[in-house]
Amino acid sequence: MSESLVEINAVSKIYKRGAERLTVLDKLSLSVPRGDFVALMGPSGSGKTTLLNLIGGIDRPDGGSIVVSDRRIDKLSDRALAHWRSRHVGFVFQMFNLLPVLTAERNVELPLLLTGMNGRQRRERARTALSLVGLQDRFTHKPAQLSGGQEQRVGIARAIVTDPEILLCDEPTGDLDRQSGDEVLDLLVALNESQGKTIIMVTHDPVAAERAKRIVHLDKGRLSSVSEAAA
Numbered sequence: 501m502s503e504s505l506v507e508i509n510a511v512s513k514i515y516k517r518g519a520e521r522l523t524v525l526d527k528l529s530l531s532v533p534r535g536d537f538v539a540l541m542g543p544s545g546s547g548k549t550t551l552l553n554l555i556g557g558i559d560r561p562d563g564g565s566i567v568v569s570d571r572r573i574d575k576l577s578d579r580a581l582a583h584w585r586s587r588h589v590g591f592v593f594q595m596f597n598l599l600p601v602l603t604a605e606r607n608v609e610l611p612l613l614l615t616g617m618n619g620r621q622r623r624e625r626a627r628t629a630l631s632l633v634g635l636q637d638r639f640t641h642k643p644a645q646l647s648g649g650q651e652q653r654v655g656i657a658r659a660i661v662t663d664p665e666i667l668l669c670d671e672p673t674g675d676l677d678r679q680s681g682d683e684v685l686d687l688l689v690a691l692n693e694s695q696g697k698t699i700i701m702v703t704h705d706p707v708a709a710e711r712a713k714r715i716v717h718l719d720k721g722r723l724s725s726v727s728e729a730a731a
Contacts, residue, residue, distance in 0.1 A: 505666065505698050506532035506555055511564035513550050513721075524550045526721040527564065534665075537692040537699045539709035539729065542718035548702045549670055551718070555700060556668045557585040569665055586614045590659030594671035596651045598643045598658075604630060605639040608658045615662070629657040633687055649680030656687060660697070667691065669701040673708050685711045 513525040525547045532538055540548045553559040554566055557573050566574045569588065576584060590611075598607045608626040617625065627639060633653040643651050652672060659667055669688065673681030689711055691697045701712060709715050710729050717725045 503534055504531050505534040505569055507567040509565045511554065511561045511566060514562045524721050528721065528723055530716065530723060532698065532700060534698055535696055537713045539712035539715045540700065540702045540718060541709055541715055546718040547721045548718055552668050552670055552700060552702055556589045556591060557581045586611065587662060588665050590664040590667045592655050592659045592667060592669040592672045594674040596655045598651055598654055600643050603640050603642055604635060604654045607654055608661050611658060611662050625661055629661040633657045648676050649683055652676060652684050666698045669699060671702055673705060
């Protein structure tokens with residue numbers, strides 16, 4: 501495996517509910533090499549999605565440090581963090597998060613609105629991303645005209661359209677039947693192996709986790725085990 505892309509060092513995250521303090525992550529440390537495909541598993545409340553959000557710069561830790569591609573992202577200003585996130589991270593969500601009034605092409609274009617690309621360049625990039633996920637014949641279809649698996653493929657195309665270093669996937673197959681879920685996992689494996697994308701995926705599904713290279717188990721905000729996925 502190549503050099504480290506993500507370094508999480510003694511990271512803590514605490515939420516306050518009135519006088520109560522809820523420790524979601526407790527001095528957790530984890531290294532993710534460039535080109536890795538990691539499945540995060542654990543019971544509800546173990547801190548999986550919180551960890552994903554911290555790596556993606558959506559949230560900030562209360563202690564420790566997060567370094568991604570040699571950059572200390574927990575020390576960036578809000579503006580600098582938003583700019584970094586738009587260039588380096590792609591997000592894939594369980595509920596797809598597509599805008600129903602927009603076509604597949606326009607949904608995929610959305611992250612490019614933050615760049616200096618003109619309309620023609622954005623369309624070309626969006627169509628390339630959609631073709632990469634096997635939807636070259638669905639450019640003008642709206643979400644209601646697509647299957648759940650196709651909607652998630654649009655979501656993945658949107659995540660990769662800016663050519664990010666890392667893909668963060670939160671239960672990407674959670675709303676799909678097994679066949680559609682397997683097709684989405686095949687696509688993630690291909691993006692990891694052929695395109696070199698580093699992928700961190702939260703999942704409750706052991707079958708999905710086995711498609712990753714490593715499985716990281718969290719329990720009560722701490723790292724409980726790290727294992728190689730079955731070949």
